[in-house]
Amino acid sequence: MKELEIIVCAKQIPDPEAPLSDVSVDAEKKEVIVDAPQVISPFDENALEAALRIKENVDAKITVLSLGKKVSDTVLRKSLAAGADKLILLQDDDFEKLDSHSIATVLADAIRKIGEYDLVLAGRQAGDWDSGQVGLILGEMLGLPCISLAREIKIKDGSVAVKKNIPDGYEKVRAKMPALVTVSNEVGELRYISRTKMLKMLRGTSSIPSWSSEDFVSAKEELQKMGILELSSPPDMRRNCEFIDGATPEEKADKLMAVFKALQ
Amino acid sequence: MSDVLILGEMKEGLLDMKTLELLQAGKKLADDLGAGLSVVLLGDAVSAEAEQAVSSGPDRVYKLEHPLLKGFNADLWLASLEQACKKINPKILLMSHSFIGMELGPRLACRLNTRITTDCIDLSIDPEDGLLLRTKPVSGGNAISVFKCPGEPQLATVRGKVFEPAEAVDGKGEIVDMVPEIDESMIRVESIEVVREEVVALDKADVVVSGGAGLGDEDGFEILQDLSKALNKTFGSVMIGCSRMAVDKGWISSDHQVGLTGTMISPNIYIAVGISGAIQHLVGMIQSKKIIAINTDQGCNMFKVADYGVVEDYERVIPALVKKLEELS
Numbered sequence: 001m002k003e004l005e006i007i008v009c010a011k012q013i014p015d016p017e018a019p020l021s022d023v024s025v026d027a028e029k030k031e032v033i034v035d036a037p038q039v040i041s042p043f044d045e046n047a048l049e050a051a052l053r054i055k056e057n058v059d060a061k062i063t064v065l066s067l068g069k070k071v072s073d074t075v076l077r078k079s080l081a082a083g084a085d086k087l088i089l090l091q092d093d094d095f096e097k098l099d100s101h102s103i104a105t106v107l108a109d110a111i112r113k114i115g116e117y118d119l120v121l122a123g124r125q126a127g128d129w130d131s132g133q134v135g136l137i138l139g140e141m142l143g144l145p146c147i148s149l150a151r152e153i154k155i156k157d158g159s160v161a162v163k164k165n166i167p168d169g170y171e172k173v174r175a176k177m178p179a180l181v182t183v184s185n186e187v188g189e190l191r192y193i194s195r196t197k198m199l200k201m202l203r204g205t206s207s208i209p210s211w212s213s214e215d216f217v218s219a220k221e222e223l224q225k226m227g228i229l230e231l232s233s234p235p236d237m238r239r240n241c242e243f244i245d246g247a248t249p250e251e252k253a254d255k256l257m258a259v260f261k262a263l264q
Numbered sequence: 265m266s267d268v269l270i271l272g273e274m275k276e277g278l279l280d281m282k283t284l285e286l287l288q289a290g291k292k293l294a295d296d297l298g299a300g301l302s303v304v305l306l307g308d309a310v311s312a313e314a315e316q317a318v319s320s321g322p323d324r325v326y327k328l329e330h331p332l333l334k335g336f337n338a339d340l341w342l343a344s345l346e347q348a349c350k351k352i353n354p355k356i357l358l359m360s361h362s363f364i365g366m367e368l369g370p371r372l373a374c375r376l377n378t379r380i381t382t383d384c385i386d387l388s389i390d391p392e393d394g395l396l397l398r399t400k401p402v403s404g405g406n407a408i409s410v411f412k413c414p415g416e417p418q419l420a421t422v423r424g425k426v427f428e429p430a431e432a433v434d435g436k437g438e439i440v441d442m443v444p445e446i447d448e449s450m451i452r453v454e455s456i457e458v459v460r461e462e463v464v465a466l467d468k469a470d471v472v473v474s475g476g477a478g479l480g481d482e483d484g485f486e487i488l489q490d491l492s493k494a495l496n497k498t499f500g501s502v503m504i505g506c507s508r509m510a511v512d513k514g515w516i517s518s519d520h521q522v523g524l525t526g527t528m529i530s531p532n533i534y535i536a537v538g539i540s541g542a543i544q545h546l547v548g549m550i551q552s553k554k555i556i557a558i559n560t561d562q563g564c565n566m567f568k569v570a571d572y573g574v575v576e577d578y579e580r581v582i583p584a585l586v587k588k589l590e591e592l593s
Contacts, residue, residue, distance in 0.1 A: 016404050017542035020565050023406045032403045129402050131382055133370040140374040145452035148367045167363055169461035175453045189512035230410040237550050241573045252574050253584035259572050
C-alpha cells in the first residue's frame, strides 16, 4: 500500500485554560483579551495524536496546516516535535477574524493545492470561538465523507474505521478514503514530548513553508469576517470561598465534616 | 412562505425536551417576524410524534418519512433536510445543539450556502432588517457574543435547558407529508455497529464528586469512589464526575465529563478534587448549589467559584473524611 497522506488542521489560540484573572473582554474592540501563551487548540492536539497513532500502524505522512493572520512557528513546531512530518503555515492579513465558512474555504484551497491526501483530521471545535463548524464544512467543500466526534480512528483495507461518540455509547462506522474526521478528546492527549526533542525542534533551522493568500486562495473577495455585533463579559461566577484550615489533614476533615452536616 | 422552521428530534416515540424548548424559542421569533412556525420531523414512521408536535402549537408539521430514515444516518438525514429546506424555504431554521444538530448544522449550512451559529443561548430578531441575532458563549464561556450573519435560512443550533419547553395547547396546525428522494447510494459513511454503553446520568445526581488532572493518576478515582460511597448513605444519589483532562489522560470514560463539551449539571453539592477550574469546566458546574474544592494550589480558579475550599493533598484529607462520614452513618 502506498504511503497514507494525513492532513491535520491545527489552530493556534491563546491558552483556553488560562486562569480567569488573565482573561478580559474588550467590548469596544469586540475582542477577548487573554494574557496567556499561545498554544495549539486542545481538540486539534487530540486530532494530531489520532494521526500519530495511525502512523504507528501504517506507513503515513502527516502534514499539519495552521491558518491565521499570523501563526507562530514556535507554537506549531510542537507538532513536528511530536512526530508530524510537515508543517505549512497559512498566514495573511486577509485571514484575520474570518467566519467558519471562510476559514473552511481557505483550508479547502490549501488542501487542493497540496493535492494528494487520504485523510483530513480536525478537532471537534476550537477553544476560542467554540463553533465546531470548520471541520465539517471543510469536508462538505471537498466533497468528502464526513465523520464527527471520533474517539478512535483506524485504517482498514483502504477505509477509515472510526468509533464515534453517540449520546449513550459509540457507533462503529466506516468510510472510503479520502475522508474527513473531526476528533473528540476521548482519543487521548497529545503524547509527551521530551524537552530535548522540543528544544531541538525549536532551535531547528529547517524553514517552515508559509503560504499567503495570493499563493493559493481562489476567491479572496468571497471571504467574510465574523459578524460580531457585541461582545460582553459573562455574569460573574465568583463566590466567597471559605477556606477550611487546620494543622493536619484530620483537622481539616473534621471541619469539612461540619460543613457536610450542615448541608445534610 | 417565510416560516420559522424547527428540526424536531424524538426519543422513544415522543418529541424530546430540547425540541419542545426549540418550539418555545421559535414561537417568539415567528411572532416577532409575523411569520408562521413549522416543525420538520424525519423518520421511518413519525405520525404519533407529528400529532404530539401539533399539540405544541405550530402552524405546520412537515413529516418526512422513509424507511431509510429509521435511526439516524447523517448522510440521509442531511440529504432529506436539504431537499425539505429547498421546498419550504424557511427564513429561520433552528436545531438543538445535540449530536444530531452538531453534525447536521454545519454541513447543511454549507450545502445551502448560508452561515450557522452554534450553541446559542438567546435568539432575537433585529427589527431593522429582520435578521436573526444569535447570542452565544465564546472562549469557553469567558465572553458572550452576539452574532449576525447573512444568508437564508438563518441557521442556529440552540443549547438545551435555556428556553422553557412549549406547553401543550389545542393545536390546529396541519400535517404536511413530504417524500424525501433518498437511496442507499447516498450513504457515504456506513454504520457497522451501535454499541450502547452504560452511561452515568450525571445531571440526575444529588452530589457529584469530580476529579481532574490533579489526582495524579487513575487510582485517584478509587479514593473519590470511597468518598462517593460514604456520601451515598446520607446524601442521596452520588456520582463520579471529571474534567476533560482526566478523560484525555485515559483515566475515566467521557460520560463522566463535566463542562462545555461534557454534561452541564446543577447538583446540590459539587466536590471538585484536583481540578484547577478551566472556564470550559466551570460553565458546566457553576449552577451547583454548593461547591467544595480540594486542591493543593490555593491560587487556582476553582477556589474562586467555590463556597468551601480545602488546600490539602486529597490523598490525605479524603480518607480522613471518609472515616468520619462512616462513623456518622
